Amino acid sequence: MPKRTDIQSVLVIGSGPIVIGQAAEFDYSGTQACRVLKSEGLRVILVNSNPATIMTDPEIADATYVEPITPEFVEKIIAKERPDALLPTLGGQTALNTAISLHEQGVLDKYGVELIGANVEAIHKGEDRDQFKTVVEAVNAKIGHGESARSVICHTMEEVLAGVERLGGYPVVVRPSFTMGGAGSGFAHDEDELRRIAGQGLTLSPTTEVLLEESILGWKEYELELMRDKHDNVVVVCSIENFDPMGVHTGDSITVAPAMTLTDREYQILRDVGIAVIREVGVDTGGCNIQFAVNPEDGRVIVIEMNPRVSRSSALASKATGFPIAKIAARLAIGYTLDEIPNDITEQTPASFEPTLDYVVVKVPRFAFEKFPAADATLTTTMKSVGEAMAIGRNFPEALNKALRSLEKKGSQFSFVGDPGDKGQLLAAARLPTDGRINTVMRAIRAGATAREVFEATRIDPWFVDQLFLIKEIADELAAADRLGPELLAEAKRYGFSDAQIAEIRGLREEVVREVRHTLGVRPVYKTVDTCAAEFAAKTPYFYSSYDEESEVAPREKPAVIILGSGPNRIGQGIEFDYSCVHASFALSAAGYETVMVNCNPETVSTDYDTSDRLYFEPLTLEDVLEIVHAEQQAGPIAGVIVQLGGQTPLGLAQALKDNGVPIVGTSPEAIHLAEDRGAFGRVLTEAGLPAPKHGTATTFEQAKAIADEIGYPVLVRPSYVLGGRGMEIVYDEARLSAYIAESTEISPDRPVLVDRFLDDAIEIDVDALYDGTELYLGGVMEHIEEAGIHSGDSACALPPMTLGGYDIKRLRASTEAIAKGVGVRGLINIQFALAGDILYVLEANPRASRTVPFTSKATAVPLAKAAARISLGATIAELRAEGILPSSGDGGTLPLDAPISVKEAVLPWSRFRDASGRGVDTILGPEMRSTGEVMGIDAVFGTAYAKSQAAAYGALPTKGRAFISIANRDKRAMIFPARALVDHGFELLATSGTAEVLRRNGIEATVVRKQSEGTGPNGEPTIVQLIHDARVDLIVNTPYGTGGRLDGYDIRTAAVARGVPCLTTVQALAAAVQGIDALGGDEVGVRSLQEHAAHLTAARAK
C-alpha cells in the first residue's frame, strides 16, 4: 500500500535552539524527514527558530519559517500555509508539546490539519506517567512480562510526603511529567532533598505533576528503538545497554550498542514487551524509544518510560546501525509500510528487518562543568551533558578507547602512568557517578582493586568491569615488554590504544610510536557499517577503523576532499560548525569532487551517511586523521583536506597535518598561526595601521601584573588558543589577577595568558567575510546588543547593524580586508571589533568558519560556507558571483535599506544546573561563553525581530503587568528612557529603594519593594524574591553590580529562572526589549518564510 494521496502539504516542527537534552540530533532527524517528504512530492512547510540548523536551509523545505516555536506563531503559519498535515514527532519534546497545545486549543481542527506520525491519545499514553503505568499493566496482562516501578503520582507537596510512606521510604526517584531531557528529576535520600527536588519538579511540570518511584538504583539499564507501520509491522532497530547502571540519565551515561550482557531469552522478553508497549500506546506509524531496568539479581524487568517520537537515542541508534529511523518514520507517516521502503545501505533488502551488528558502538557524554564551577557535577536522572562522541570498533575496548579520545578533553583517555592513588579512596569516589568516573575506576583497578570491589562500588556490570581489566592488562604488557614488537603493538591497537597512550606508557614520543608502527606495517583497516553484518553487500561507504585484516575502502577516480568535522558538541563549538562542514560537502560535491567527511559526533547531519560520498566515523585526533588520509590516498587522488570549517578541533590539527605532508587547502596553517598568535597578529595589525586594545602576553603573575599596571584595570585575561572564551575573565584588581594566574593550569611558554585592556561601554561588532586572495566579500556585519565584555556567543546581535552608518561599514570593510590580506586568508574569516570613542579596535580575528556563519547566511540569503569551501579549492569570488553562489553584485555590507532585520539571541542552560545544596547557578553573562544554542528572530523592523527572538528563546516578552527594575549605578542614566517607556505601555514599576529614588527624581513612579537581604517586612511585606516566586512579577531587569554585591541579584536572577520570568541583565537588553514590547503592542505580528525574505532581498538587490 503506497503513500497516501490525500496529503499534499506537511508542516514539520523543529526543536528550536540547542539546549541540554535537545540538541543537534533533531536537526539530523528533521533534515532527513524534510528531504524525504520533499522527494515524495509533498510541499514541506517547516518552522524552527534555530538558524544554525541544516533543516532551516531554504532548499530543505518549500517554506521555511524561522519563527518562534510557540502555539501562537505556529498557528499564524498554519493560517497562512494551510497544510494538510502536521508531523510533530521529529522535533523533540518542543514539537510534541507544541502540537498538543495546538490540538487542545482547537487550532488543528479549525484549520483541518491532521496530526500524522502520532496521535494525541498515543502521545498522552506514552508521556503521561499515570497513563503509561496502565499501559504497562495491560502489557503484563497480555504477555506476562514487564511491570512498572512501584510509584505514586503527586500534585502537591503533601501528596509527595505521604507518597514516600506508601513506597516504603527513601531513597525515592522524583520525575516531573512532561519535561524534556528528564528536567527536574532526581533522587531524594531524605525529606530535605525530597522537598527541594519535588518542589522544583512541581513547578517545572506543565501539569504540576510529579511521580515518586521506588528506587531501582544500580540495576542494569537498556533501551530499545522500535518502529511500527500502519500494518502493525514492528521492528527493533537497535538495543542499547548503559555502561552506567540505573541512576544516571541515559544522555549522561556511557552507552553501548548492541546490548552486551543479555541472553537471548532475556533480550526477547525486552523485545516482546517493547512491541506490546508500542501497540498498546498506539503509535501507529513511526519510531519510539523504550527504556528498561533489569534487576541483575533475578532479571526482573521494569519498563521505565517510552518516548513516542524520534529521540536522541534514535539518532544514536541510526548512526550505530545505519538504519535511518527519522527518514523511515517520515515515510511511514505518509502511508508507506516498512516492507515497501528499501534499506538504503544494501539497496536490495527492505527496511522491514532488524539490523545486526558485527561491531560495537560506544557513546560517551561530554560535559561542561568547567563553565559552571558552582554547579553540582554529580550525575543524576537530570541530563547535564552538552554533547557526546560515538565510536565504532570491532570490540568493546577498541570502541571505548576511541570514544574516550574522541571527547577531545584533557584527561578523558585512560592513563597508565604515575601513581594511581589510594585504592580505597578511588573506590569511594567511584561510588558517586560523575563526569570521568570511568577514569576513576581505571585508577582504582591500577591501584589494585578487584573486579568484585569495582562492581560493589559502582554496580557496573561485571562483564564491562572485566573489559576494563583487560585494557589494564594490555597496558601492563606494554609497560613490561622489552621492546615494542609487531605482535604486542598490533594487540594493543586491537584494543583501541592510541599511539599517544602507547607512547606515554613506553616513555616515547607519539611520533616515534607512529613511525615504529608504520615501519612494522601495523595499520588500521576500514570496515563498513552495513546493517547486516556483511550478509549482503553494502552500497554505502560508511566506515570505521579497526586493527583487523581486511579493508573495505574501494578505489575511486574523482579527486577527493576530506572535510574534518567538529567533534562532540560543547559550549562554544556546536552545531554551527557542523552546518559549515555539511555545506562544504554539498558545495564540493556539486563542483565535482568526491567528498569525505570525518567526524565522531552522532547527533549531527555531517555524520549522516547521506551527506557526503564517504563517511569515516572516527575520532578527530592527529593519529586517526593521518590514517584516514593514508587510506584515502591509497584509494585515489586527494585534492586536499579542509580544516577551516569544523571550529577549533580541526584547526588545532592543521599544522601537524601539514608537517606530516597532508595537503591542507584554504587558509594555510601558517596563516592560521598568524591570526592566533598574539605577537604575530599584532604585527599584522601594525602593518595595516589598525588599533587593538592595549595588551600584552604573560606566562607568570609578575609579567601579567606589569602589563595590567601599565594599561590599567579592568583588564580582560584569557589563555591563548581557546574557543568559546574558555577561562576568559574581566579582572578588576591585582588580587584577582594573582588568583587567576594561580588557578590557570594550562599556562606555559607555548600557551601564554593574554592580558587586554577591557573596553568598557564599547559597541561590539562581529564581521564574517570571505577572502580569495584578491577580493573581499563582506558576508555580514553584526552589532551586539550587549556591551563589550560579554562573550559574542552569549550576546544578542542584530544584522544589519542597528546603529552603524555607512562610514562605519566602510571602516569595517577596509579593516577586514587589510587583516584578511595580511593574514593570508583563503576562505572565511571572522573578526571581532569594538567601537569605543569612535575608535574601531580589533579584538580578535579567526581565520575559519565562525559560530555566526549560519546566522549570517540566513539573514542575508547567501551560502557563505559553500562559497568558503569553493574558495579553499581555488575558486575566486568573481567566479562564485558568476555561478550564482554569491550575489552578482554587492555583499553583506551593502544590504538594501528595506532588508529584513535579523536578531540572534543566545540560549543559556541556567535551569539545568544546581549547586551542591540545590540552589540555582547565577545567570550573569560574562566573557566566558556559556550558551548552548541560539535562535533567530527575523522581521521588517528591529523591535519585532527582537521580540520574536525573545519569544523563541525564553518565552514571550510581556506587554503589560509589573516590571521590577534594579540596576547598577553605572547603568542608571541609561535606564531612564526605557523605564519611562515601560510606564507608557502601562507597566507598573517595582524597584528597590535606590533605583526607585533615581526614577522618582526623573518623574517616574515606582513602587518600592524590599530587597531579599532586608527580609520580610514587619507587616509581612514580601521581598522581591518572594514576589517573583508568587508569580507577581512579569519582567525583571537586574544588572550586576560590578564584581561585588552580587548576592541580592543572585537570588533575584535564580528566582527568575526558576519561575520562568523574563530577566534582562544588561541595560542594552532592556532598551531592545522596550522596542520589542512596542512592536508587540502595535499591529499584528506576522510570519514570513525565509524564501519570501530571500525573494524580497534578491529583488531589492537587483534594483
Added chain:
Amino acid sequence: MTTSTRGDRIPAVLVLEDGRTFRGRAYGAVGETFGEAVFSTGMTGYQETLTDPSYHRQVVVMTAPHVGNTGVNDEDPESKRIWVSGYVVRDPARVSSNWRAQRSLDEELTAQGVVGISGIDTRALTRHLRERGAMRVGIFSGQAIADEAVLLAKVQASPQMKGADLAAEVATTEPYVIPAVGTRKLTVAAVDLGIKAMTPQRMAERGIEVHVLPATATLDDIYAVRPDGVFFSNGPGDPATADHQMTVLRGVLERGTPFFGICFGNQILGRALGFGTYKLKYGHRGINQPVQDRSTGKVEVTAHNHGFAVDAPLDRDSETPYGRVRVSHVCLNDDVVEGLECLDTPAFSVQYHPEAAAGPHDAAYLFDRFVSLMEGQRA
C-alpha cells in the same frame, strides 16, 4: 567472579577449502575439526545456536564479535549437546555475567570437545563466504597445526554437505513424550530430524501432548500414537537425501492428517508435493530475517537456519497430487520460499523457526494455526 589473566595463547589456524587461511588462537578444545563453514548473524543466543542439531557438521562463524558474555546455563540449550563441529568467534568473553550463568562458554566448549578459533577477522571470513558461498573448512590448533598445504589437503578430503544424510545422526533413537502443559487437548506425532527443545515446548504450552519419534519412524509408528496431527522438525543435511521421510509424509498427506513442518520439515513437504530443493549460496542464518506472510501482507522478523530451500513458484498456485499448493511465506531479502500451504489438504510448513530459540517470537502464531487446523479436522 574471577578475572582470568591473559595467559595461554595457543595458536590456531582456520583453512578454507579454497585455500584462504586465517590465523588466530585456540578457543574451546584444542585439536582439529572439519565441517561446512557457515556464518550466523544473531547477536544473542549462542547457546541455542551451538545446541541446535541443524548445525551438525557445520563450523559456525559468529559475526557478532563478543561471544560468551552471559556464560552457559542448563536452561537454554536446544538439545542435550553442542552440535556444531567447530566454532569461530572474534572476542570470546573472559568472564560470565548473568544471574543464570552456571559456567563459562569456554569451559563448555572444552568439556564437549568442540574445537574453536578466536581472534580472527570474522567479518573478512563472512564476506568471503558470502561471495564464494558456503564451503568446507578445517580448524587446527596446538599440535594439529602443520604445513598449510597439508592442512588444505585434509580440508579438501573432508565430506561435503551436499548429499549428506544427517538427520538420523542427530535424532533421538527412542521415542519419548513431552506432556501437555495443563489439560491435554491434542496429540501430535513429531518426527525428530534434529528437533530443537523449544518446538515441542511451544506445542505443549498449547495443550498438545507431543510424541517425539525417531527419524526412522514409519507411518505405522506415527499412527500408533493416534495423533491429531503430524509434525516434521528441522534438521541437518541435504533434504534431497530424505527419501524415507518423504515417503512417510506422502502417507500422512494421503490420509489427510493435519501436518506442520519446520525447516527440514518444510523441505520434505516440498519434496513430497513434487517440488525440488536446492542449496543456497550461503544460506540464511540469523534472527533478523524479514518474512512476509503472503496471505496477510504482514512482515515478521524471524529466526533462520537453513542452507537449502524449496524451489516452488511464487507467482501462482501449483497443482500437485495433493491438490493446490501456495507459497505462503517468502523472505523479503531474496525472495526465497519460506513457507508452503496446501489448499486442499490440511498441511503447511515454514522454512524458518517459529519456535524461535534463539530469535524473535513474531511467528509463534503458526503453532496456533496448527492447533486450529487439528481442531478443525476433528470437529
